Amino acid sequence: MKLASKLMAAVTIFTVSCLFADAARAESKPNFLIVLADDCTHNDLPVYGGRNAKTPNLDRLASQGLVFDRAFLAEAICQPCRAELYSGLYPMSNGCAWNHSASRSDIRSMPQHLGAEGYRVGLAGKVHVQPRQAFPFESVDGFDKNCVRDPTQPHRLQSALEFMTRDAEPFCLVIALVEPHVPWVMGDASQYPPKSIELPPNIADTPETRRAFGRYLAEITYMDSQVGEILEALDSVGHSDDTLVLFSSEQGSQFPGNKWTNYNTGVHTALIARFPNVVPAGRRTDALVQYADVLPTMMEMAELPYERDAFDGQSFAGVLKGQLNEHRDYVYGVHNNVPEGPSYPVRSISDGKYHYIRNLTNENLYIEKHLMGIKGDGKLNNKYWQTWVYNSFDNPNAYRLIQRYMRRPAEELYDLEADPYEMNNLAGQAGLAEVRSSLSAELERWMKGQGDPGAEQDTVESLQAARQDRHRFGPAND
Template sequence: MKRYFLFLVFCLCTVVSFAQSKRPNIIFILSDDHAYQAISAYGNKLISTPNIDRIAKSGALFNNAIVANSICGPSRACLLTGQYSHKNGYKVNDGVLDTNQRFLPQVLSESGYQTAWIGKWHLGSLPHGFDYWNVMPVQGHYFNPDFINQKNDTVLFQGYVSDVITQLTKSYLEKRDTNKPFFLVVGEKATHREWLPDLQDLGTYDALKFPLPSTFYDDFKGRSAAAKQLMGIGAVMTLKTDLKIKQPFGEKPSVNNQPQQKAVKGKEIEESILRYYQQGEYARMDSIQSRAYRSYYGQITKEFEKLNLSGNALKEWKFQRYMKDYYATAKSLDRNIGEILDYLDQNGLAENTIVIYASDQGFYLGEHGWFDKRFMYEESLKTPLIIRIPQLPQLKDKKLNQVVSNVDWAPTILDLAGISKPHFMQGKSFLPVLKNPDIKNWKKEGGYYHYYEYPGPHHVSPHFGIRTDNYVLIRFYKGVEAWELYDLKSDPKELDNLIDNKKYSAVKEKLKEKLKALILTNEDKEALAIFNQQL
């Protein structure tokens, strides 16, 4: 009898172990400021993103994936917590995320997953709840980036940031415990400002003339908050720092953990450090990198000076340079995503690994004459979201129109792993949509948004609002006190503020009711107090 009991225990353990080994691995590739309209799978005909498209062709692409707060750090906090900014406490960039709260990786670890975050982190504190991490301080650097590991060692890696992140990712995958499923976040630096392409990608799109967006010369009629921002390509984007005109491209000072560089002493050290702080990002380049940049942008500078531009001609020239640098930077991002996908294929991992591609929010590529993000308008609110699930082959090349939010990412990841959502998460798993793409009104309550940073570098008024399938309702406060309403079906570019249009009175009141319900459900006390004020 005892022997039979032991045999049953052995069988049970074997079944459990097998079940665990078959639980899906999950890789979440999170880029920075990569606009959905910059991806060929989303309809861009001018450029190609073949590797992001690979995920889309074998998976599902969301056309209405939105964020809860369109700015880098808060978006990452939403992924980690499944909560809105007012709940997780990370409302604006450059704060410190409270690590005393439970995060997604801890919930996964408790169910047998090994967890890791590699690359850009940008949450003030060091990662918490992960089995492994290796992240860049603050924003990170494009060339020869520093990484902080779990030993609190800061290590400089020679090379271009997208390549370095990929190598660290493959190293982690090779050394992980193969008896456990894994959850891995690959935090990409690209395509964040100042848009520094890899050397091999310099000039890739120079032969292209990018068409001006139809809203490039937007007059912001009826939209006072949009009129008072500081996001214009013409007025705000800098020639020297952003577009590298007359930029000297110095070299980073030698340090002890860079044995390949000649040591410097005394006054030379002081001069090197001074040069580093004066030139910022560009001072990290080694001689080969800086020479390539001096050569390429030196020629661009000569051509620019000959033109002697001003007014709209200068604004349009800056737009062209912005697009060329932005897309050239995105080219390395896509190439490295392909290298990660190839690794999965070549090492027998693709069949049981869910791959998710997203950006921390949307980004303006000249729409309304802007760059950056922050506003609750479509180009900033919407983010790319593409998911490949081998266990759901029916999703192949699917386009989904349901509204989903980045607070829903964590609950969905848990659902994919077969783990119940903990009570503290405010988001909602959209796995039912993935299993049945024909579901209508999945988020019938609408998507909730709240942006806080003010005045900030771009002077965007704080605002909160609701995004449904057909409408957007926004309440601006502090800098500008105003309501805005848009009909996305008749006005997808959001140029006509309908808030005072009597034909939309019923729509407005219904949306206000739904917005208040979201505010109450999500316990956003600050928004509630402002909502109740009379304008």
């Protein structure tokens, strides 16, 4: 063969090889990397208007991706919100409607849905969902699983790197961090001098509160540094461009009115998405989304077959791709207080602008034992609440916030655009009677469809039945 012919043949082979490689890339499925904070109030982050915390890595991620301004979870408690995220099902449907309980053993979650289509699905860090057969994630080492350890164990990225590069199959990796969950012991609190902190209006101003808030902010910054290292690791193995990255802050922090409540600072979560050349960079969206929507969205982004009836949520892939700026009409909220304190069931609904909350047994006092009480040496209980009580005589604002937390009306209605901290209850305003009535009716419809009995769900009997996989209520029990 002449030299010219050999060169032509080589060029032809190279060209065909490139075409096959391009075709393979076009047919390849995206990877998924989900990074979760733990108990981080969304609007304490600068990307959502927070005025204290330093989060350069999350700020950078936001500049590279799409920020959701109206993302919610159904229950502002660690285990229920994770069960919703991983299953695409609301608390009543998946069975986990309390903390320290269990989902239904026969549900399918991320590992089954994605695993059936060739994905490796792993979880590093905090697990806090059960039973195992419902959430069979591959365990990935390197991040502390214990959210109350003091101090948090040093993290290592080797196992995550190995998981992301193990073989040619696409991966889904959840890294569930344990900051800024209490105890607030990580990071450098000296970066946040108490007197320089600007407290949110739903938190009473006392010296002890300021010290605690500074420690909490230090943990946010520590969490942000971990996010930065995780994203650098993803880039180091060449997967930044073929991976959909999702960051979420989970529910609100352990301050009164955030975690363990249906208030906006409890159920509203941060959600940032990055996928180069697919998700528009440096943009925000007002699309209303919920944790139950995430798994069907992942299925659609990977072009995987699934039955829409398998999920309570709906895919917002069109929003991710910049094709739509609207998604759902309503997001829904649940709170069952057992075993965190005496029964105090709450249900809620929002259309993105108005937030309607129904306190089903408002004749009772609301009590959350971890936040308001002390056990043993009090290592996991911050003392700021006691200073609110002590100062309530000569601190009218502290007294008002104590009342807001413990003694609530039967109905609450808030304008989230004008009042994101929900300090002004509009439920009694005649001009908003139609809004209140409409949201109330839709909440009733949703509860009925979920098989939610309301107060009877927030009982020791219902919790114990769930732990034994004998769930008393829910869509399957109608």
